[in-house]
Amino acid sequence: GQSLEQPSEVTAVEGAIVQINCTYQTSGFYGLSWYQQHDGGAPTFLSYNALDGLEETGRFSSFLSRSDSYGYLLLQELQMKDSASYFCAVIAGTASKLTFGTGTRLQVTL
Amino acid sequence: DAGVTQSPTHLIKTRGQQVTLRCSPKSGHDTVSWYQQALGQGPQFIFQYYEEEERQRGNFPDRFSGHQFPNYSSELNVNALLLGDSALYLCASSPGTPSYEQYFGPGTRLTVT
Numbered sequence: 559g560q561s562l563e564q565p566s567e568v569t570a571v572e573g574a575i576v577q578i579n580c581t582y583q584t585s586g587f588y589g590l591s592w593y594q595q596h597d598g599g600a601p602t603f604l605s606y607n608a609l610d611g612l613e614e615t616g617r618f619s620s621f622l623s624r625s626d627s628y629g630y631l632l633l634q635e636l637q638m639k640d641s642a643s644y645f646c647a648v649i650a651g652t653a654s655k656l657t658f659g660t661g662t663r664l665q666v667t668l
Numbered sequence: 669d670a671g672v673t674q675s676p677t678h679l680i681k682t683r684g685q686q687v688t689l690r691c692s693p694k695s696g697h698d699t700v701s702w703y704q705q706a707l708g709q710g711p712q713f714i715f716q717y718y719e720e721e722e723r724q725r726g727n728f729p730d731r732f733s734g735h736q737f738p739n740y741s742s743e744l745n746v747n748a749l750l751l752g753d754s755a756l757y758l759c760a761s762s763p764g765t766p767s768y769e770q771y772f773g774p775g776t777r778l779t780v781t
Contacts, residue, residue, distance in 0.1 A: 588768070589768055591768050591769070599774070600672075600758065600772040600773060600774050600775055601711065601758070601760075601772045602772070603769045603770065603771070606768040606769065608768070645710050645711075647710075649768055651724065655701070655713050655716060655724050655726070656701070656703075656711070656713060656760075656770060657713065658703075658710030658711050658712070659710055660709060660710050661708075661709070661710050
């Protein structure tokens with residue numbers, strides 16, 4: 559089977575940097591995606607890593623280490639609107655099946 | 669360009685009833701996946717449709733079935749509803765496979781009483 563672990567909650571101050579970690583166990587690994595979901599909203603795609611290293615997209619960066627089955631999402635210059643749940647999701651197997659973690663609730667405070 | 673649309677937005681059903689949820693994928697997308705999201709949990713993969721066939725299925729009972737039409741839209745059917753089926757049902761579309769970037773619809777909130 560597949561399993562993913564990420565912290566349940568993280569709190570950070572506006573303007574700060576926060577890192578959300580994700581460890582996974584899976585077979586047939588293709589890559590690791592990150593999604594953001596505001597309360598009452600749909601998950602929206604943030605980032606994807608198939609190879610080791612860092613991917614940067616504006617204020618958001620994502621890192622993957624395939625050998626350690628570990629990745630993280632880095633959010634810089636935090637804004638109040640970044641308060642949301644963040645999910646890591648593994649893509650494995652032959653299709654585009656996403657297996658999501660339980661999510662990390664990020665609270666940005668003043 | 670319309671994104672992924674789902675209907676209805678909310679639905680209340682009684683135990684034992686049947687329900688049909690609908691999804692229209694983003695323009696240009698031919699693959700539709702369905703997910704169930706319980707409160708406070710991550711979305712769980714139900715199944716995926718491509719070329720009108722179920723290509724992959726998650727750990728859901730046969731009470732959950734689906735269909736994809738020639739225009740790529742899709743339906744999710746749930747029979748013999750249980751209280752535990754209460755959840756947000758999300759549809760996601762992607763252009764072919766494998767596709768790491770899936771576009772999610774706003775979801776259908778199903779409440780079973």
